Amino acid sequence: MRYKHIFFDLDHTLWDFEANATATLQELYAEYALDKRGIPSFETFYASYSVINDKLWDRFRKGFINRNELRTKRFSMTFLDFRICDDKLCDDMGARFIEVLPTKTALFPHATEVLDYLRDKNYPIHMITNGFEDTQRLKMKHSGINDYFTHVITSESAGSLKPHREIFDYAMKLSSTTAAESIMIGDTLDVDILGAQQAGMDQVYFAPDKRQEGIQPTYTIKSLHELKEIL
Incomplete structure (x- = not known):
């Protein structure tokens, strides 16, 4: 892989x-x-x-x-x-x-299906979010996805916000991995995708509706189900 x-x-x-x-x-x-x-x-x-x-x-x-x-x-x-x-x-x-x-518990279509798929393939799965620590943890708990993630990196715990490189470097260090072995999946070009690019990571741009322009991601998907074709 x-x-x-x-x-x-x-x-x-x-x-x-x-x-x-x-x-x-x-x-x-x-x-x-x-x-x-x-x-x-x-x-x-x-x-x-x-x-x-x-x-x-x-x-x-x-x-x-x-x-x-x-x-x-x-x-x-x-x-x-x-x-x-x-x-x-x-x-x-x-x-x-x-x-x-x-x-509230609404997830995007295929979210749990794809998380199951990645876990079955023994991928360590992590979260990088600009949301607040307590709020994001509760969202994950109530929506039933908390147990999929090995590490949850928030802007509070990292002391940095996406798209700054520091939060990605912190996440990779915590997860004992490198940029070459990592990939970031997110919905915002100038936050998730740009930040991952600056850290040297490949990226998947999730754009279920209208796609933004200006930054070229490694991959673009309209449905989370398409991750199975990449990973």
Whole structure:
């Protein structure tokens, strides 16, 4: 086998973040009766939240804001779009989101099938994620994939964020492997794929919907099932 160690991203690659976040926010929209606070529909709330959350995650990866700022600002800035200024509501929803989200269990099609396949072929499987340690561990536990992974490397444990090379080097050192024997599977070109390239690892770009352009990965797949053709 060309590769000896497999590294996965979690969100948007194995764990269906979009589906799970949508389900969580729908619950919170109803729980906090946001329709009575001047937000006309869940769809308008979610559209605003998604844009703001993506921008804040980009700023977090670049080191401009910290974890707590990310968790609070994504709600306070969303509410400002609807002219709502309520610090307690923002704090309460932020805490509830972190509590509920990791309990959601939606995975991408073929996720457990492919993990079974890789385990049966005796590949050591690891995780490299920019998510927060406690949250990512809970996601994996509730969705039933925790036991597949030998090492789970988060940005907190590594002291570095993808796409920086340091988190990949840390992951390979922890897993006692080299770049030549490793491959990274992720959904974001400028985070997972670029970071793995900078560390000298081959990459699989998981693009189930519209493919991004600009960086050329080693492999591109639309379904996790296609990993069986590579590994």
